[in-house]
């Protein structure tokens with residue numbers, strides 16, 4: 001039978017991480033248990049985070065931002081009043097993760113630590129300039145998410161460290177926050193490509209824009225050229241088509257079971273075109 005340990009304090013957590021360095025940390029387990037089974041490593045004790053109360057808290061910050069505990073599941077992110085509206089890009093993405101049962105278990109911290117190119121929370125977190133508080137027995141460090149994630153399923157997390165909080169700065173005034181993903185099915189689909197977009201308009205023209213794509217490169221992909229193309233222009237089919245060409249040149253998708261690289265490249269541009277709808 002699998003042994004699962006449930007530390008309820010940070011001190012107990014860091015004690016277990018030191019004592020059992022080979023034991024994985026578990027939040028909702030939706031990625032971890034699949035990975036352990038595939039690797040035939042199911043017999044190690046697991047260190048579950050669910051009894052650490054502060055890991056499940058969403059709280060307002062003095063700077064007007066929000067902090068999110070790593071064990072907050074996507075079902076709570078979708079509906080939390082501190083996130084609704086102001087951080088709607090994240091709540092929209094949360095609503096596309098798996099189905100309702102997965103969203104009740106799958107956590108934001110697990111999605112970040114897994115660092116899959118298809119992780120649905122990641123494009124929004126890049127655009128929101130999320131910062132991670134990484135804690136260890138000896139102290140903590142703060143890392144912007146785009147530095148924390150180094151490649152597919154690769155992060156700067158060191159043994160003995162844990163993501164303790166995800167900090168979102170005040171989001172700023174955006175007229176449009178938009179997240180869309182294309183998968184092979186309507187529900188329970190991992191993204192073939194996704195787009196997160198935040199746009200501020202002055203009159204009919206784009207005054208500021210942030211764009212990020214998922215599943216079309218080793219990590220979340222930003223395309224400054226496409227952003228520059230749109231600034232000062234209306235969100236018309238014409239300007240979006242120029243920006244979409246820039247994106248298709250920038251992305252570095254792979255062929256896999258879910259889609260070909262060529263299809264992903266096309267979809268990355270097409271997702272941008274949908275902003276004119």
Ligand SMILES: Cc1cc2nc3c(=O)[nH]c(=O)nc-3n(C[C@H](O)[C@H](O)[C@H](O)COP(=O)(O)OP(=O)(O)OC[C@H]3O[C@@H](n4cnc5c(N)ncnc54)[C@H](O)[C@@H]3O)c2cc1C
Pocket residue numbers: 024025026027028029030031032033034049070071096097098099102105106107108109110111112113114118119120121157161162163164188189190191
């Ligand atoms: C049927 C199914 C459908 C899915 N659909 C989607 C989808 O549509 N979109 C999507 O993005 N993902 C999807 N996933 C993947 C998965 O549900 C998500 O990545 C989820 O957010 C992982 O969170 P978790 O709490 O389950 O993490 P776990 O499985 O518990 O952990 C994942 C990894 O993160 C580490 N970890 C967890 N918490 C911390 C922490 N606080 N500090 C440091 N490391 C930590 C663990 O050690 C492990 O390596 C799906 C999975 C399944 C099984």
